[in-house]
Amino acid sequence: MASVELIGLTKAYPTPEGVLTILRDLTLTIKAGEAVAVTGPSGCGKSTLLSMLGVLEEPSGGSLRLFGEDPYRLDETARAFFRNARIGFVFQDHHLLPQCTVEENVLIPKLAAGRVVEQDVVRARGLLEQVGLSSRLMHRPGRLSGGERQRVALCRAVINSPDLLLADEPTGNLDPATADEVGDLLLRLVADGGTTLVCVTHSESLADRFPRRLRLRDGGVVDSHAAVEDA
Ligand code: ADP
Numbered sequence: 001m002a003s004v005e006l007i008g009l010t011k012a013y014p015t016p017e018g019v020l021t022i023l024r025d026l027t028l029t030i031k032a033g034e035a036v037a038v039t040g041p042s043g044c045g046k047s048t049l050l051s052m053l054g055v056l057e058e059p060s061g062g063s064l065r066l067f068g069e070d071p072y073r074l075d076e077t078a079r080a081f082f083r084n085a086r087i088g089f090v091f092q093d094h095h096l097l098p099q100c101t102v103e104e105n106v107l108i109p110k111l112a113a114g115r116v117v118e119q120d121v122v123r124a125r126g127l128l129e130q131v132g133l134s135s136r137l138m139h140r141p142g143r144l145s146g147g148e149r150q151r152v153a154l155c156r157a158v159i160n161s162p163d164l165l166l167a168d169e170p171t172g173n174l175d176p177a178t179a180d181e182v183g184d185l186l187l188r189l190v191a192d193g194g195t196t197l198v199c200v201t202h203s204e205s206l207a208d209r210f211p212r213r214l215r216l217r218d219g220g221v222v223d224s225h226a227a228v229e230d231a
């Protein structure tokens with residue numbers, strides 16, 4: 001089944017100078033388990049696209065389906081549940097809670113969904129082990145390096161085994177070597193789980209490691225995958 005289906009998706013904002021169209025008539029399908037990099041100049045609408053995919057920002061027109069469902073048709077409560085259960089986010093800033101330990105930070109989406117059981121703690125520790133942070137479970141984020149904080153943020157984003165993982169310039173604040181490590185971990189965390197990954201990045205080296213690339217420009221999209229299929 002398609003993970004993401006956009007048909008004629010449009011996003012426009014009313015401004016005092018008139019309507020500002022950010023994204024125009026985007027049509028594309030992303031299959032379950034695909035890993036897609038999104039690139040494009042600053043201000044072209046990459047974050048806006050991710051917010052719409054993340055059920056945070058309603059499209060102005062066209063249709064958006066996630067796993068066959070239009071999440072914008074759900075009421076607020078069902079929409080929040082859908083988001084928490086099926087979608088993970090990683091941002092440029094880690095957004096970790098400073099007063100919580102590394103392990104607690106990873107468990108926050110579980111807390112939001114109800115309560116934390118032993119199995120969740122085991123999963124959190126397993127994820128932290130995968131990203132090389134087993135010896136940091138009880139640390140506060142303030143004691144970690146930028147790359148380590150972002151690795152914790154990755155674990156938190158995948159703790160609920162999301163169907164769709166959205167990352168908005170997740171390596172944007174990191175030095176190139178650390179950025180490569182975090183990028184590799186991101187790809188590895190989704191490699192075997194069937195999770196669909198959509199990652200906005202300025203890094204050509206990170207984008208090059210994705211099997212598919214979307215380039216946003218002037219409200220439209222160039223899709224490397226579509227180009228290959230047409231050839
Ligand atoms: P990117 O992530 O590619 O840098 P964004 O998606 O953040 O770009 O923004 C795309 C454009 O949309 C920018 O020109 C921005 O100013 C504009 N924009 C974003 N949110 C709003 C809003 N609420 N009202 C008006 N314009 C907005």
Ligand code: MG
Pocket residue numbers: 046047048168
């Ligand atoms: Mg952005």
